[in-house]
Amino acid sequence: MTLRTGLAFLALAAAMAIASPASAALNVFACEPEWGALSTELGGGDVDVFVATTARQDPHQIQARPALISRLRNADIAVCTGAELEIGWMPVLLRQSSNGKVQPGSPGYFEATQQVRLLEVPTRLDRAEGDVHPQGNPHVQNDPRYMRVIAAALAKRLAEIDPAHAAGYAQRAKAFDDELGQAIQRWQMAAAPLKGVNAVIYHKDWVYLFAWLGINEVATIEPKPGVPPGGAYLAQLLDEVPKRQAKLIVYAAYQDSRAPDFIADKTHIRAVMLPFTVGGSDAAKDLFGFYDDTIKRLLAGLGGNGG
Numbered sequence: 001m002t003l004r005t006g007l008a009f010l011a012l013a014a015a016m017a018i019a020s021p022a023s024a025a026l027n028v029f030a031c032e033p034e035w036g037a038l039s040t041e042l043g044g045g046d047v048d049v050f051v052a053t054t055a056r057q058d059p060h061q062i063q064a065r066p067a068l069i070s071r072l073r074n075a076d077i078a079v080c081t082g083a084e085l086e087i088g089w090m091p092v093l094l095r096q097s098s099n100g101k102v103q104p105g106s107p108g109y110f111e112a113t114q115q116v117r118l119l120e121v122p123t124r125l126d127r128a129e130g131d132v133h134p135q136g137n138p139h140v141q142n143d144p145r146y147m148r149v150i151a152a153a154l155a156k157r158l159a160e161i162d163p164a165h166a167a168g169y170a171q172r173a174k175a176f177d178d179e180l181g182q183a184i185q186r187w188q189m190a191a192a193p194l195k196g197v198n199a200v201i202y203h204k205d206w207v208y209l210f211a212w213l214g215i216n217e218v219a220t221i222e223p224k225p226g227v228p229p230g231g232a233y234l235a236q237l238l239d240e241v242p243k244r245q246a247k248l249i250v251y252a253a254y255q256d257s258r259a260p261d262f263i264a265d266k267t268h269i270r271a272v273m274l275p276f277t278v279g280g281s282d283a284a285k286d287l288f289g290f291y292d293d294t295i296k297r298l299l300a301g302l303g304g305n306g307g
């Protein structure tokens with residue numbers, strides 16, 4: 001083979017590689033927007049990401065729609081929170097999809113909460129305590145230090161099921177970890193005034209964020225997890241919130257703002273809507289914007305008199 005024909009052959013082989021289905025992107029089914037964003041960070045052009053839910057939806061309560069089933073049927077990997085956050089809908093989707101690749105226990109099924117140590121693991125389970133998460137609090141995305149650990153595990157998993165692009169996953173994982181590590185330093189400095197602040201929350205969504213920033217949870221607007229507040233309970237809260245020296249009322253983009261606004265109005269403590277995930281606010285366009293905006297909003301809530 002001459003050099004010329006050799007080069008022509010290489011060019012042809014490269015063109016065929018682009019056209020061949022073997023180089024097609026990995027189909028990722030992300031249960032929540034934060035895992036879609038993370039998959040995009042780690043997968044780049046090697047993945048095709050479908051996100052099953054939006055920041056405006058309560059991830060505890062999703063309908064197992066046929067459109068989701070067909071998406072899961074074609075997925076190479078499902079990336080979810082786990083710890084039973086999706087217990088009301090993922091088992092149905094998994095069953096109906098009949099996709100062996102993404103069933104629990106296979107490499108194509110990834111749970112973020114399996115990669116970290118969960119907080120608030122109940123010592124006993126009692127349905128009278130409301131809709132408690134039996135394996136511990138699943139809302140881990142709110143602490144970027146957890147996100148870092150989960151990212152490393154997910155990058156490994158992507159490389160495992162798509163070895164042809166292993167180098168790309170490793171490279172992007174390193175870049176993401178470096179950038180996130182630096183951002184965490186920045187966020188921690190900016191968030192210093194939040195340390196020791198008492199906050200009222202809606203649902204027990206914020207344990208990881210509060211543990212990271214040193215914010216104290218002093219009351220919940222839900223009397224029990226998953227149970228909306230009634231009038232008598234709200235009246236009792238109005239009485240107790242000032243006594244507990246709360247400085248903020250925190251709720252998620254997907255939660256009803258009426259009860260937080262009502263308490264804010266009566267107690268002159270500012271209610272702060274936090275994105276909770278990517279897409280929960282205009283600024284939360286990706287994971288960096290999500291953490292950035294979360295801290296900005298908390299600080300803004302502290303600064304105002306709310307009245």
Ligand SMILES: [Zn+2]
Binds near residue numbers: 060139
């Ligand atoms: Zn929850």
